[in-house]
Amino acid sequence: MPTLMPSNQLIWLFAIVICVLLGLALLRAFFDKWFPLRKYLYRKKDFLMTRGEHQFFDILEEVVGNKYYLFPQIQLSTILDHKAKGQSWMGAFMHINQKSVDYVICDKNYIKPLLAIELDDKSHERADRQERDVEVERILNGAGLPLLRVPERDSYDKVKLSQEIDQKILK
Helix, strand or coil: CCCCCHHHHHHHHHHHHHHHHHHHHHHHHHHHHHCCCCCCCCCCCCCCCCCHHHHHHHHHHHHHCEEEEEEEEEEEHHHHCCCCCCHHHHHHHHHHHCCEEEEEEEECCCCCEEEEEEEECCCHHHHHHHHHHHHHHHHHHHHHHEEEEEEEECCCCCHHHHHHHHHHHCC
């Protein structure tokens, strides 16, 4: 049969718990006053895209501007639904939230994503970036959104680019 604590021990235990809780509350108040939560500072970027990305954007606008909408610098969480049955929604969201594609082409009626485009500049030669590229391609493929990878160049064949885009969209 379990033995009960004497009442004076219960009073002491209760007093200790109250003191610890008060101490934690005072400690938090002290830290909040002297060390407030960091307020991060930001500044507006001068440019949304790199020079190469902007030049390619202008070419894409020429190639698809009449048929489709073109959006630059799109987070995967904007174009993909992470709420699949049987998986952690938060985990799935966190996995795609910090990944983006350079451009997304959407139809003009519903602004439905039709094609993602990556402009492969020198940064895509790094091993960490190549791993990321493989994962983004896997994710987009699994979601049914085609991806067109275009190596960065000084000039682009607009007719060929238009054909590649139409081919990817019409698959």
